[in-house]
Amino acid sequence: MTEKEECFFCQIIIGSIQSKKVYEDDHVLAILDANPASAGHILLMPKSHYPTLQALPEEIGKHLFVTTKRLSHTLLRTLKQQGVSGTSLFLAEGKDAGQKAQHCILHIIPRREQDGINLQLPQNQVPPGALQELQDKLKMSVMKEGR
Numbered sequence: 001m002t003e004k005e006e007c008f009f010c011q012i013i014i015g016s017i018q019s020k021k022v023y024e025d026d027h028v029l030a031i032l033d034a035n036p037a038s039a040g041h042i043l044l045m046p047k048s049h050y051p052t053l054q055a056l057p058e059e060i061g062k063h064l065f066v067t068t069k070r071l072s073h074t075l076l077r078t079l080k081q082q083g084v085s086g087t088s089l090f091l092a093e094g095k096d097a098g099q100k101a102q103h104c105i106l107h108i109i110p111r112r113e114q115d116g117i118n119l120q121l122p123q124n125q126v127p128p129g130a131l132q133e134l135q136d137k138l139k140m141s142v143m144k145e146g147r
């Protein structure tokens with residue numbers, strides 16, 4: 001079996017596995033997460049099999065983000081009466097970042113006041129010079145890699 005044939009989300013995209021679709025076009029599919037972090041939790045994915053964000057072509061990436069904005073707005077507008085006052089976006093790139101799916105997935109999570117979802121990031125202290133060193137290294141690297 002190919003990577004695509006083994007992919008749970010590719011099976012959803014072709015319809016072999018049922019899902020609750022909320023949006024679909026030629027390039028992306030959005031479904032309700034069957035095990036949501038909160039009511040209305042959406043999984044947005046490219047319809048072609050890209051295992052990571054890195055594998056995603058730039059044009060599909062742009063479309064994915066434009067669709068994210070649209071779906072976030074829809075959640076805010078439509079679930080306002082259910083207390084939704086914000087959305088959090090989550091994309092895990094790599095196992096250590098929490099990626100479990102073998103397909104690039106962007107989570108759009110509706111947020112309510114004191115909903116108990118913990119996405120608080122630590123705010124660490126860094127040694128003097130460390131930020132400068134990182135800035136120099138990353139700035140140089142991103143320029144080399146270009147588009």
Ligand SMILES: [Zn+2]
Binds near residue numbers: 004007008009010048
């Ligand atoms: Zn896939």
